[in-house]
Amino acid sequence: MSGGLTLAAKADHAQEFAASFSNDLLHLILLPTEQCNFRCTYCYEDFSIGTMKPAVVNGVKRLIERRMPGLRQLHVAWFGGEPLIALNIVEDVSRFVKELSDRSVEVIYSAEMTTNAYRLDLETASRLCQLGIEQYQITLDGPQHHHDRTRLQRNGEGSFERIWDNLIALRNSDLSYRVCLRVHVTPANLPDMPGFIRLLREKFLEDQRFSILIKAVGRWGGPNDQTMQVLEGPEKTQALNALHEKALPGIKEESIYTPGGVCYASRANSLMIRANGEIGKCTVALSDPANSIGRLLEDGTLQLRNSVLRPWLRGWSSGDSEVLGCPLVGLPRSDGQPALLQIGARPVYGSDVNAVA
Known part of the structure; x- marks a missing residue:
């Protein structure tokens, strides 16, 4: 529903609120680089860092290190670039x-x-799993x-064959991991998608380590937004529902990845740390001044x-489920501040700064 939460959702809301503001939970999104070896046609990143x-x-x-003694859970999400x-x-x-967490047995x-998995060969995946990186989203x-x-490489060549080979190698291994296959749908590829998703089901989804998320490509702020053809509104909803019905009938529930109702950007204890040390909330609106x-x-x-x-957390006080699901939409802004500036100048820091550990 739009607006306030239903009575049935109030208990979940209270539980989510407590988790989102708890000091013993920490969710860090780390961008070790903002460069990329791909140049996807719908990408919104500018690769300037x-x-x-x-x-x-x-x-x-x-x-x-400073936060570890007071934590019960620490989750690190690697992003980029x-x-x-x-x-x-x-x-x-x-x-x-x-090493810190191994010494702090009370911390999960x-x-x-x-x-993009182009470099996720079996040797690399094995090393990462040993370091605790056991969940992957691959598109x-x-x-x-x-x-x-x-999904072109930076040199203009394709990337599918290498990614597919890496996925097959992962499937054939005995590594402990979880892979969410994010499958992008556009008007151009839609006619071929039922057969492709059935292939993914055959090759991967019988393995409990794999799940699938079918997602329509959107205009996310990149330089090609004005010329891209995308699925929108009722057409998008109908297309995605039809793909599930045609290609995934009777599939196990755990094989369908279902995002939570509260975006990480709505959580006070979730922070994104960019490659240059800037702190943000949202991995989509990277260069938006409101995200710095x-x-x-x-x-x-x-x-x-x-x-x-504060505006990123406003959904908790309003009880608006749509704002909690995506606080970027309708984010309050200062007079004259542009909206969703993915490609553009970096923000300038003001004097409104508090130092916290």
Whole structure:
């Protein structure tokens, strides 16, 4: 529903509220680099920031080290750019965190990665699993002739064959992991998608380590937004429902990935740390000034601008389920502040800064 929560949802709301503001839970989204080896046609990132410098890496370590004694759960999500082109940083930080968590037996540590999987060969996956990174989201844009038109490598070549081979190798391994196959749907690939999803079901979804999320490509703020053909409104809903009915009838419930009702950006204890040390809330609106809520210092201190952070949490006071699901939509802004500025200038810091550990 739009607006207030139903009576039946109030208990869940209270539980979610407690978890989202709890000091013993910490969710960090880390961008070890904002460069990428792909140039997907719908991408909203501008690749203007490179790899994490040592001062930011040290800041991440010190932050986690300072918070660890008071934590019950720590979840690290690796994002980018493409995190695997900064594998040395991923491994360095993950090794540090795992050693800390192994000494803190009361802390539940988990980690995930959003990756294009071009570099996720079996050796790399094995090393990452040993460091606690056991959950992956990997995107496919349909069968090869569609995928290779939209998920291009930086050199303009396709990427499907290498990703598919890596997925098959993962499936054939005995590694402990979970993979969410994010399948992108567009008007161009829609006619071929029932057969492709049936192939994914045959090859992967009988393995309990794999699940599927079918998602329509949207206009997410990239330079090609005005020329892209996308599914929208009732047409999108009808197409996605039809794909589930045609390609996934009778599939086990656990094989369908279902996102939660509360976005991570609505949670006070969820922070994104960019490669340059800037702190944000949302991985979609990377360059939006409203998404720049502070900075991480090398000693692990967070300098947060509370007036910029506060609007991201407004769904809890209003009880609006749609705002909790995506606080970026309708985000209150200062006079003259542009909306959803994915591609553009970096924000300038003001004086409204609080330092917190």
